[in-house]
Amino acid sequence: MKDIKIFACPTAEEFTKEICDYLKEEPGKINFVKFKNDNNFVQILETVREKDVYLVQTCMPPINERIMELLITIDAAKRASAKNINVVLPYFPYSRSDKKDQPRIPITAKLMAQLLEAAGATRVITCDLHNPAIQAYFNNINCDRLTGEYVLEKYFLEKKIEDMVIIATDAGSAKKAYKYSQFFKCPIAMVDKRREGNKDKAISTTIIGDVKDKNTIIFDDEISTGGTLMETVNVLDKYGAKSIYAAATHGILVGEAIERIKNSPIKELVVTNTVPVPEEKRIKKLKVLSIAPMFAEAIKRIHEERPLGEIFRI
Secondary structure (H helix, E strand, C coil): CCCCEEECCCCCCHHHHHHHHHHHCCCCCCEECCCCCCCCEEEECCCECCCCCCCCEECCCCCHHHHHHHHHHHHHHHCCCEEEEEEEEEECCCCCCCCCCCCCCCCCHHHHHHHHHHCCCCCCEECCCCHHHHHHHCCCCCCECCHHHHHHHHHHHHHHHCCCEEECCHHHHHHHHHHHHHCCCCEEEEEEEEECCCCEEEEEEEEEECCEEEEEEEEEECCCCCHHHHHHHHHHHHHHHHHEEEEEEEECCCCCCCHHHHHCCCEEEEEEECCCCHHHHCCCCCCEEECCCHHHHHHHHHHHCCCHHHHHHH
């Protein structure tokens, strides 16, 4: 493609290479240095003047380090006279801090949008935001939201699972579960959460729907520590589910997540590579699917000024 350059920020090299292989492009040359005083330095090693630049960054911990690397790289591209600076963020940082639901707290997802815009980004491409309203946090630039839904659907469709039931982890996720049930043409069931005494923690106690001797699949946007997932899994196991699968676009998998999954009745957990999953976390029960081709197709269509909607069923 003419006048396009794709650069990988640290930790995003593998994801960027997949994008570039799909587009038959070479990754751009860029140098990142960490000085002894803990300051970051970025130098783009080739001309980007009047070119469409795509900067790919992951949210692999430490997240604040990833953010600073990205902001500095955006500034470098801006000062190198790039025509457009497109930021590719497969997982949007601080996306769960999307509302002011307690006194005296920030809305950090909005702050992130403002920082990206102020640094010089002209477009953001991301995937499965915790709250789709985050797209509106950008004042003057576009935020394109892709979804891992179709990658996950294709995977489970090819497994040809019989007697399938889609599980909603709570009432809030029922709408998403219903969409999956429509695709697979199967019923749904919902976990009922109750509060225990005066404690502020919701406890999964029972299930609404029939899961006995059924193959169940839990779909979610992300799995972090796996606490909520394990509550749901325990209820399904209690009520006689034949097998339990789980799937999420973003496999954050921090804290005790891997150990919990390893020791649980889950048959398989499927995530995409929006967040890099290191080898030490890739247990037998974990399947990582690549969503990089979808991002590559999105980049191609944006560059060619074609609609994005068609890529979701490719």
